[in-house]
Amino acid sequence: MEHTLNTRVLLVDDEEEFLSVLANRLEARDLKVSTATRGEEAVAIVDQKDFDAIILDMAMPGMDGLETLQKIKEKHPDAEIIILTGHGSIKAGVEAMKLGAEDFLEKPVDIRELMEKIQDAKEKRVLILQKKSQEEIEKILKSKSW
Numbered sequence: 001m002e003h004t005l006n007t008r009v010l011l012v013d014d015e016e017e018f019l020s021v022l023a024n025r026l027e028a029r030d031l032k033v034s035t036a037t038r039g040e041e042a043v044a045i046v047d048q049k050d051f052d053a054i055i056l057d058m059a060m061p062g063m064d065g066l067e068t069l070q071k072i073k074e075k076h077p078d079a080e081i082i083i084l085t086g087h088g089s090i091k092a093g094v095e096a097m098k099l100g101a102e103d104f105l106e107k108p109v110d111i112r113e114l115m116e117k118i119q120d121a122k123e124k125r126v127l128i129l130q131k132k133s134q135e136e137i138e139k140i141l142k143s144k145s146w
Contacts, residue, residue, distance in 0.1 A: 082121060083103070
């Protein structure tokens, strides 16, 4: 897959063995992967660092995936979040999408499908950042009296 170089991904899942295996599989595909095992930890990491995609488990003790999604989106509305769950339901998926999730995948996840979703999220994020930069340039140009 092209354009994966420098793709920054945050994986959030309370199942540490799954988290480790998935992180290794993504790193083997040249992604830069950070991990968190709790929703609170994920929110703190996202406050410190930018990611092209956040892969978030739905069912976690404490702050669950939906609450974590809400907290991240409050401060970082442009965050591209993909929900992963082993306990998928249509209702939960719809709720996640309403709250701003980019996509919803069930475990066990197909690595090719996940890579496609990550690439889509990165491309969308790049477009959003380009648009913001263009708007900022236009704002600066308008504010100057040439």
